[in-house]
Amino acid sequence: xxxxxxxxxxxxRAHQLxxxxxxxxxxxxxxQMPTDLKRxxxxxxMLLETALGAEAGxxxxxxxxxxxxxxxxxxxxxxxxxxxxxxxxLAPLSQNSGVVWQNSHVRYKLQKVLWIPVxxxxxxxxxxxxxxxxxxxxxxxxxxxxLAQDWEELMDLIVLGGLHKINARIGEVLQLRPxxxxxxxxxxxxxxxxxxxxxxxxxxxLRKSFTAEILQKFCSTSTL
DNA sequence: AGCTGATCATCT
DNA sequence: AGATGATCAGCT
Numbered sequence: 001x002x003x004x005x006x007x008x009x010x011x012x013r014a015h016q017l018x019x020x021x022x023x024x025x026x027x028x029x030x031x032q033m034p035t036d037l038k039r040x041x042x043x044x045x046m047l048l049e050t051a052l053g054a055e056a057g058x059x060x061x062x063x064x065x066x067x068x069x070x071x072x073x074x075x076x077x078x079x080x081x082x083x084x085x086x087x088x089x090l091a092p093l094s095q096n097s098g099v100v101w102q103n104s105h106v107r108y109k110l111q112k113v114l115w116i117p118v119x120x121x122x123x124x125x126x127x128x129x130x131x132x133x134x135x136x137x138x139x140x141x142x143x144x145x146x147l148a149q150d151w152e153e154l155m156d157l158i159v160l161g162g163l164h165k166i167n168a169r170i171g172e173v174l175q176l177r178p179x180x181x182x183x184x185x186x187x188x189x190x191x192x193x194x195x196x197x198x199x200x201x202x203x204x205x206l207r208k209s210f211t212a213e214i215l216q217k218f219c220s221t222s223t224l
Numbered sequence: 225a226g227c228t229g230a231t232c233a234t235c236t
Numbered sequence: 237a238g239a240t241g242a243t244c245a246g247c248t
Contacts (some may be wrong), residue, residue, distance in 0.1 A: 038232070041244055041245075042246085060226090073229090083231090087230060087238090088226075120231090178243085183243085
């Protein structure tokens with residue numbers, strides 16, 4: 001699939017996927033389907049990237065950089081409520097001087113997001129899971145303010161030597177959680193004395209309550 | 225190691 | 237049961 005040339009073209013393609021089951025899309029693009037996602041956690045996301053013409057195996061950019069749009073698939077239950085949090089970006093634990101909300105990766109990634117809900121309950125076979133209607137979202141001023149507030153609180157902990165105080169309970173809409181190969185993968189950070197330490201890489205994630213708000217606003221009639 | 229794509233699975 | 241912390245795969 002060639003990359004879409006306009007926002008409306010991308011939306012049109014996304015709407016055409018709505019209602020299809022994952023097996024139908026995988027067959028159309030000759031993509032092997034795993035039995036489950038245990039060892040293929042990013043499979044649904046990659047499938048829809050292919051189907052929509054995003055640049056595969058891409059870089060630290062939006063999926064549709066020319067359109068300024070990030071693609072996110074999100075697993076939902078039968079009511080359209082998120083089953084998982086949404087990873088946004090890695091948190092800069094070092095070399096973070098001068099980073100402010102306005103030039104942050106989180107704000108960049110969330111400027112404009114095409115959300116595609118997909119049935120995610122494990123009782124539904126992967127092949128039978130249906131794709132929902134796409135939602136093109138831009139944060140409202142109020143939503144961005146909440147994101148910025150959490151981001152600043154969490155970045156303050158990182159920058160001011162509070163890494164040891166960080167856990168997933170902090171933040172109303174945004175949280176920090178480990179994001180690495182495993183608990184042995186370490187990165188550089190700074191402790192409360194300003195000393196360089198090895199610490200778990202952390203990522204910013206959107207809480208389910210926040211993404212539910214995004215999905216619900218549009219899905220009152222039919223998303224799935 | 226650090227990005228991309230995320231979900232798993234244990235613990236509370 | 238839901239959230240937190242841990243983990244999986246591929247590419248650079």
